[in-house]
Amino acid sequence: MRVTTERLHLRPLRDGDETDLLDYRGRDDVNRYLESDPLTADAAPAFVAERTALTHLTRDGDRILLGVELDGRLIGDVRLKSSGTLADRQGEIGWVFHPGYAGHGYATEAARALVRLGFDELKLHRIWAQLDPRNTASARVCERLGMRREGVLREESWFKGEWADLAVYALLASEWAEM
Template sequence: MSTPATPPAPTPPPLPYSPAYPIRTARLDLRPVTADDFPAIHAYQRLPEVCRYLYWGPLDEAGSRTSVATKSTRTTLRASGDVLQLAVLVRGTGTLVGDVTFVLTSQAHRQGGIGYVFHPDHSGHGYATEASRALLKLGFEELGLHRIQAELDGRNTASARLLERLGMRREGHLRENEFLDGEWTDEVIYALLAREWRAQQQ
């Protein structure tokens, strides 16, 4: 009986890495956050319904200014754990509708993660799905990642539907895994593999 061949070690993504900004989709531009984005970002960071399933907020003006300042520095991936945080603008109007996050979770294991926060006034247009798909493309096609993951509060059914539209698979449901807003809540994990992404593109 022959011994199965050992698969080759994964090739780590090339670092440092900065996307060619803006990242353009059919309708959107994803670009680094700037100080001028404060009014638009604070407009949704201050809303309780936006922050309901997140680890922060609602934020006052000072909190949002700190958040915007931090986001504006996150434009390049240099090592595992680094983050890109990008403003999402509708190209036709220049309206900032939300921001998205891409995390290089592990360079060695070619793992990444995505996240998103959008103003509810702009829901129903598919902007979050379109912007998140751009992050998946960045991770799989630009960085050569093997797996991209997203985590969400188990009560956030709207976010779960978005991830399912992206073709991500529900991999785990951690019961009462986190203590948020005075109660124990579940965490749900979705993920997509590079070969599944490639199959989607055919």
């Protein structure tokens, strides 16, 4: 599972990624709207080991998680998770990037490659994303991908010490084909 885009190389996580991962996933600001807490040095080896084999959507709940390399450095990761059953052909997409590489379109470029993989190769029917609407940078990635904002669930969860809204964005295979 390897994908090359104009500027980036997407590939499974592997031993040795711990330092680059800690650089961004270890930060408070990066985890502000993620379910996770900042990654620690102690937890990093297990984090990598649990994710190196996430390369297929062949069973319900499977995930693909790819590290995103720029000039040989891991600057982020993107994931596509089978939601519902495989027969539903629904994929939930997500992205996490190093703030030091923000503002260049890298997240959008990597996510678009994953959307292409999801629709063109894995034959998904719908790809969707969920996010806190205050996470405007993430919402803009959805919009650049052509995803539709389908709605906002008000105070949908108790999240990191407060009630949080949840916005859902989605793109259908038929809409992707028209782009």
